Amino acid sequence: MSALAQLEREYRAAMADEKFLSEFDRILREIAGRPSPMYFARRLTEYLGGAKIYLKREDLNYTGAHKINNTLGQALLTLRMGKKRVIAETGAGQHGVATAAAAAVFGLQCDIYMGTEDIRRQELNVFRMELLGARVIPVTTGQRTLKDACNEALRDWMGSVEYTHYILGSVVGPAPYPEMVREFQSCIGREARQQMLELEGRLPDLIIACVGGGSNAAGIFAPMIEDEQVKMVGVEAGGRSMRLGDHAASLVAGSPGVLHGARSYVLQDDEGQTAPVHSVSAGLDYPGVGPEHAYWKDTGRVTYTTCSDDEAINAFCLLSKIEGIIPALESAHAVAEAIKVAPKMKPDEIILINLSGRGDKDCAEVANILKKRKAQSGEKPNHDTEG
Amino acid sequence: MYSMSELENNRLIQTFAKLRQTGKKTLIPFLTAGYPDLPTTEALLIELEKQGVQICELGIPFSDPIADGPTIQTSYTEALSKGITSKKIFDMVEHYRQQDGKLALVAMVSYSIVFKRGVESYLSEAAKVGFDGIIIPDLPLEEAAELEPTARQHGLANVMLIAPTTPPERRIEIARHSRGFIYYISVAGITGERDRLPEETIQAVAQLREHTNTPICIGFGISNAETVKHVCQVADGAIVGSAIIHRITDAKDSPQDELVRKISQFVNELIEPIK
Numbered sequence: 082m083s084a085l086a087q088l089e090r091e092y093r094a095a096m097a098d099e100k101f102l103s104e105f106d107r108i109l110r111e112i113a114g115r116p117s118p119m120y121f122a123r124r125l126t127e128y129l130g131g132a133k134i135y136l137k138r139e140d141l142n143y144t145g146a147h148k149i150n151n152t153l154g155q156a157l158l159t160l161r162m163g164k165k166r167v168i169a170e171t172g173a174g175q176h177g178v179a180t181a182a183a184a185a186v187f188g189l190q191c192d193i194y195m196g197t198e199d200i201r202r203q204e205l206n207v208f209r210m211e212l213l214g215a216r217v218i219p220v221t222t223g224q225r226t227l228k229d230a231c232n233e234a235l236r237d238w239m240g241s242v243e244y245t246h247y248i249l250g251s252v253v254g255p256a257p258y259p260e261m262v263r264e265f266q267s268c269i270g271r272e273a274r275q276q277m278l279e280l281e282g283r284l285p286d287l288i289i290a291c292v293g294g295g296s297n298a299a300g301i302f303a304p305m306i307e308d309e310q311v312k313m314v315g316v317e318a319g320g321r322s323m324r325l326g327d328h329a330a331s332l333v334a335g336s337p338g339v340l341h342g343a344r345s346y347v348l349q350d351d352e353g354q355t356a357p358v359h360s361v362s363a364g365l366d367y368p369g370v371g372p373e374h375a376y377w378k379d380t381g382r383v384t385y386t387t388c389s390d391d392e393a394i395n396a397f398c399l400l401s402k403i404e405g406i407i408p409a410l411e412s413a414h415a416v417a418e419a420i421k422v423a424p425k426m427k428p429d430e431i432i433l434i435n436l437s438g439r440g441d442k443d444c445a446e447v448a449n450i451l452k453k454r455k456a457q458s459g460e461k462p463n464h465d466t467e468g
Numbered sequence: 469m470y471s472m473s474e475l476e477n478n479r480l481i482q483t484f485a486k487l488r489q490t491g492k493k494t495l496i497p498f499l500t501a502g503y504p505d506l507p508t509t510e511a512l513l514i515e516l517e518k519q520g521v522q523i524c525e526l527g528i529p530f531s532d533p534i535a536d537g538p539t540i541q542t543s544y545t546e547a548l549s550k551g552i553t554s555k556k557i558f559d560m561v562e563h564y565r566q567q568d569g570k571l572a573l574v575a576m577v578s579y580s581i582v583f584k585r586g587v588e589s590y591l592s593e594a595a596k597v598g599f600d601g602i603i604i605p606d607l608p609l610e611e612a613a614e615l616e617p618t619a620r621q622h623g624l625a626n627v628m629l630i631a632p633t634t635p636p637e638r639r640i641e642i643a644r645h646s647r648g649f650i651y652y653i654s655v656a657g658i659t660g661e662r663d664r665l666p667e668e669t670i671q672a673v674a675q676l677r678e679h680t681n682t683p684i685c686i687g688f689g690i691s692n693a694e695t696v697k698h699v700c701q702v703a704d705g706a707i708v709g710s711a712i713i714h715r716i717t718d719a720k721d722s723p724q725d726e727l728v729r730k731i732s733q734f735v736n737e738l739i740e741p742i743k
């Protein structure tokens with residue numbers, strides 16, 4: 082707990098330090114490749130025949146997702162604290178890869194905790210982390226996925242805090258993590274706001290982002306949260322069904338609870354035991370969600386909804402075919418929501434999708450699923466969506 | 469100052485008062501409630517009392533016990549897979565009290581579980597069935613201090629933890645708010661067995677004594693009689709968890725009386741040097 086007090090102190094001091102902020106800005110440009118483009122998805126817009134659709138291309142960041150924004154910020158903070166080692170949890174492996182890259186950039190020792198179930202699903206990312214000099218530590222406890230990796234990282238940190246910083250990957254966990262990660266991800270929303278004003282002379286009518294822990298959503302929502310005319314939708318993993326254990330929709334289907342030191346919406350049983358979660362996307366299957374999203378839900382500022390595994394896969398295929406962009410399965414959840422709502426909107430209305438990551442990592446998994454679909458239907462796989 | 473009257477008849481506080489009077493130290497075994505099953509836990513409580521144990525810590529199984537090592541987590545996971553709930557544990561404790569069980573019982577429970585039921589409801593129920601103390605390891609000082617009056621009102625001592633990484637001024641604050649005893653974590657990190665106790669622990673406990681009269685017990689990493697003796701030179705008690713749980717794991721497929729006999733034998737060994 083004293084580790085958190087120290088972190089909070091250092092974080093506040095860093096955010097008030099011009100030199101830290103300009104250095105962060107520089108590495109976001111030179112290493113992450115920011116600013117990420119704002120792309121008008123013309124063919125998707127025409128196909129859906131409704132609102133204009135823009136994509137914030139976080140998939141074009143170095144390491145392939147928004148995760149690098151946060152890991153570079155926290156790695157810089159690690160240097161400031163004089164610590165030599167970083168640890169992280171990872172689900173899909175995107176945060177693990179982004180942490181490993183940031184650690185390599187600054188010469189920090191790096192250990193990544195990853196559930197064995199996710200290691201199986203994300204072989205390529207395991208190799209990338211190792212290539213970047215990190216050690217991937219398999220987690221065999223509990224469900225062997227993201228929350229369990231989170232448990233192991235917290236355990237490591239309790240014994241190693243003197244020389245180790247824990248780079249938590251989302252807006253979850255104890256303070257100051259939710260606020261700190263949101264701040265490091267806010268470059269997404271700040272850029273998007275400016276880019277929309279430049280391209281359209283106004284802000285979008287609707288922003289859609291996927292929500293697991295909620296970091297990419299917080300990053301794009303927060304800088305426009307005061308712009309009341311902008312509606313916001315967070316899309317959680319609806320999985321196979323809305324039965325407890327079949328999805329990861331903490332906000333839509335969970336209840337107030339405590340997980341990993343934060344009070345928020347949690348998927349638990351009546352006893353307070355964490356419920357098993359499922360999503361086709363490894364990065365969304367977390368049984369909790371950032372406390373700020375709980376606040377935005379309760380105040381009605383942001384609407385939260387779900388998208389099923391099947392809808393996400395259809396959106397994954399559609400965006401690939403129609404725009405030449407293979408989205409991460411996580412981000413495909415946001416695309417799926419746009420597919421549902423865009424046709425009901427007017428052509429002069431604007432939807433902004435946070436395309437949080439690219440989908441190379443998911444290709445093997447999706448190929449398997451499409452093969453199974455084909456075998457089940459006895460027909461050739463339908464790469465289009467029902468639209 | 470606050471009133472301690474609600475805790476006057478608390479078994480945990482009375483036990484330490486008596487120990488102090490007689491100049492004795494104590495061994496606090498940790499058991500996972502419901503591991504391998506609840507009748508065995510109850511049988512163990514009855515047997516440990518016969519061995520001279522006066523205080524026992526009961527772990528309430530939790531799906532994500534971040535403060536515990538692999539031995540205890542595995543016991544939690546297995547107990548949960550057999551359908552253990554707080555309600556069933558409370559029923560067992562109530563039954564144990566009806567059999568005239570006299571141990572002071574301290575529940576170690578995650579705040580996730582307490583919060584879900586509601587703090588007031590959880591604490592009052594725990595006190596009613598016969599718990600004397602509660603440890604919520606994942607609750608920071610500020611929130612634990614807020615919860616303490618509610619615990620006290622129901623006659624429960626709110627035991628708090630100090631880690632080697634806790635800064636000195638915070639240690640004193642925790643010591644001031646902890647009731648029953650102060651749980652001093654001997655090594656940074658998680659529970660588990662280690663060979664010897666770091667010298668810093670001995671010194672830190674001695675320093676803490678200068679600021680508090682509340683008994684101090686040391687836990688995490690104590691696995692043999694020699695360490696118990698060593699710990700009790702500075703502390704009021706030694707808490708042994710993983711070393712007991714791994715012996716339960718080794719014996720869990722044998723008949724209940726054999727498991728109880730083995731654990732009893734081990735506890736007897738541990739308690740011998742401080743008898």
